[in-house]
Amino acid sequence: MALHMFETLADSFVAEGIETCFALLGDANMNWATALSERGVRMIYVRHEHCAVAAATAYARKTGKVGIATVTCGPGVTQILTALPAAVRARIPLVIFAGESPLGAAWYNQELDQAPLITATGAIYRQLHHIPRMTTEIRDAFATAQEQRCPVVIGVPLDLQSKPAPDAAAPPASSDAILPRTTALRPNPADVTDLTDHIAQVRRIVVMAGLGAAGAVDACRALADKTGALLATTLPARGLFHGDPFSVGIAGGYSSTLARALFAEADLVIAVGCRLSQHTLDKGKLFPGAEILQIDTDPRALSQGMAAANRHLCGDAKLAVEALTQAMPQQPGWRNDRLAAAITDAPSDTAEFPPEPNVLDPRDVVAALDAALPQDWQMVNSSGHCAFFSAHMNRPFATFLTIREFGAIGNGISYAMGVAAARPDDTVVLFDGDGSLLMHVQELETIRRHGLNILICALNDRAYGSEIHKLRDEGLSDAGAVFGATDLASIARGFGIAGHRVDDLTQLPALVAEFARSGGAAVWDFPISDHVASPVIRRAHPTGHSGTERPIDIKALL
Structure with a gap:
């Protein structure tokens, strides 16, 4: 038939x-x-x-x-x-x-x-x-x-x-x-020679990798070792250099306090396999004194309205970086033991906020989860104000996903389902805000019905976090962005999965052990302060919060 x-x-x-x-x-x-x-x-x-x-x-x-x-x-x-x-x-x-x-x-x-x-x-x-x-x-x-x-x-x-x-x-x-089989594009040797001569005159270098450098991690590390450079990644590629003592984490609006202070001292950024976007360069403010060399198979003169790079090298990320490394003399750069120790010990955010009763500091929540959750569980970083905090977890690239290019909240639960389908034998942990989670909370039923192994950690500030800080900065009422307490744990139980409200972070090791044993799905509801503003918000809206910046003496580290 x-x-x-x-x-x-x-x-x-x-x-x-x-x-x-x-x-x-x-x-x-x-x-x-x-x-x-x-x-x-x-x-x-x-x-x-x-x-x-x-x-x-x-x-x-x-x-x-x-x-x-x-x-x-x-x-x-x-x-x-x-x-x-x-x-x-x-x-x-x-x-x-x-x-x-x-x-x-x-x-x-x-x-x-x-x-x-x-x-x-x-x-x-x-x-x-x-x-x-x-x-x-x-x-x-x-x-x-x-x-x-x-x-x-x-x-x-x-x-x-x-x-x-x-x-x-x-x-x-x-x-x-019909899909073509292509070979890796080798850089022009003359271009490599010209760039090597220039790089040899530079002291403070940052090697910044994007997703296009995922196959060139070892090559980037070797170049950084040869030039005494710091390592950094774009937000989507965060964790590529996990464990390296001179990796300062994310380059962009989500940079840590220490990384941002170091980037202000940089002379040259070697950008490997990444788009030089407004977010990655923080609208041109992240590397105020540095030239930018872009290594890409398709380097661009303009990126999101900016002439972002001063120099270009066209070629495959791995081959181009290896060619530069081979041609470069050994340089001391700005590496030293004091700086390595500071990178290891520095928190992502050094601001101080007055303590509040009955709510948690979101930075403490993420730190406690980072310490308690197994390293091989898959982490999903959602969008919204609280996403800054979980983006700085100490996790390798292979177990962390973030997709934020459109800036829309409400995607987290869907992204977690996609990761769970891609890694059916792994446990997936989603970090989301209450506002984002509630946009598509109906998918808790999908998670239960399909038996997806997803733990949702909801940082619940009872509001749209970015908006309340922006409204306060403008001196306007935040009533339109504050919705009041929602019992997310009870909602989860109503959909047939586990739900817990976590007021005491010392409970986490036991909760993690139990979830590892039982599997399934759960929502953990963390009541957090709506006054702890992320560095991203504080820079753009300086009066909408009660935090006090604690500066870093960067000169003492160099």
């Missing part, structure tokens, strides 16, 4: 080697999704379309594969318009089967011109309206997602999905057919 087109399209997805799909079913995608499930693909059925795309985004980042999601047409598509820009800006490959309203219907309640909505987010939209080319279009969508590192949304009219499939053989999968 001839297959329907929805079955043949499911076969085309399976041919691409997909293993997991995040889905919310409706008329325009449910037959296709059911066929996909029948072909052995693991389906994770979420409660909101946004969460399907956001979870696929984290899954793709964690696995290196194309993330797959499916939503229905019309309202299913409009619900994903916040998740898509985050994937676009993070350059994450997705293929999303969205369906379309039937072409043959005189009127359809959910009819919508979907293409302009999708392209407005920066994603690519493909309409599959010609049955003989549909399987080829699927192959091309996967190729485009991988080559351009972006989401591709596929619209297949509902009535065409039910048509008999032609007998023509499906084209080969994108990975087998």
Whole structure:
């Protein structure tokens, strides 16, 4: 018996080697999704379309594969318009089967011109309206997602999905057919020589790595050793140099107090495999006296409105860094034992705040969790005010995920589900704020139903944290951003998972041991102060908090 087109399209997805799909079913995608499930693909059925795309985004980042999601047409598509820009800006490959309203219907309640909505987010939209080319279009969508590192949304009219499939053989999968096999790009030797001569005259260097340097970690360490440089990473790549005594952590708006003081003294930043974004350079304020050398396969003159780099070296991260290291003379740089000790001991934030009864300092909460949680558990850093604190946990890159390119809160629970699907044998820990968690709290039911092993640590300030500090800085009422206490632990129990309110941090070792034994899912509700402002907020809104900065005597360390 001839297959329907929805079955043949499911076969085309399976041919691409997909293993997991995040889905919310409706008329325009449910037959296709059911066929996909029948072909052995693991389906994770979420409660909101946004969460399907956001979870696929984290899954793709964690696995290196194309993330797959499916939503229905019309309202299913409009619900994903916040998740898509985050994937676009993070350059994450997705293929999303969205369906379309039937072409043959005189009127359809959910009819919508979907293409302009999708392209407005920066994603690519493909309409599959010609049955003989549909399987080829699927192959091309996967190729485009991988080559351009972006989401591709596929619209297949509902009535065409039910048509008999032609007998023509499906084209080969994108990975087998058309994706080019490229070799690593070697840097121009003349450029290396010119740059080496210049670097040899510089004393205080920072080697800063992004996600593009993930395969060049050892090479970057060797260059830093040769030049006496400090090591740093962008926020998405945080933890790449975990354990190195001269790694100062994150470069950008999330830099620690010590790192920021050191960066102010830098003469040269060697940026390897990273975008020189406004966040990474803190709008040009992070390295006020330094030249910037960008090493990339596609270096850019302009980045987010800034002429960020003074010099460029085009080449593969590992090969270019190795070439520089080989050509460089040994330099003392600014490394010494005092500085190494300070890097080891310095807290991420040195500000002091008056103690408050019945609430915790979020920095104390994160420090206690960092000490108690096993090093091999997967950590997910969400968005919002409290994200600064958990971003500074002492964890390696392989067990930490953060995606913040669009600045939207509410993604944390979805990203945790994506990581849990990507690492089914691991325990996943999400750090989120109460405001962000409550945006998609319905997914607690998804977590329970699919048996995902996720521990949610909610830093509960009973408000939208960034907004209250900004409003206070403006001298305005914060009433619109303060919502009052929400019993997140009871909400978790209502969804059928464990919930605990944690007022005493000395309880954590026992709680962690019990969760490690039992597994499953849980929400731990930490009541935190709404007066402890992160350094990011304090710099931009200096009067909206009660903190006192404790300066670092950087000269004594150099």
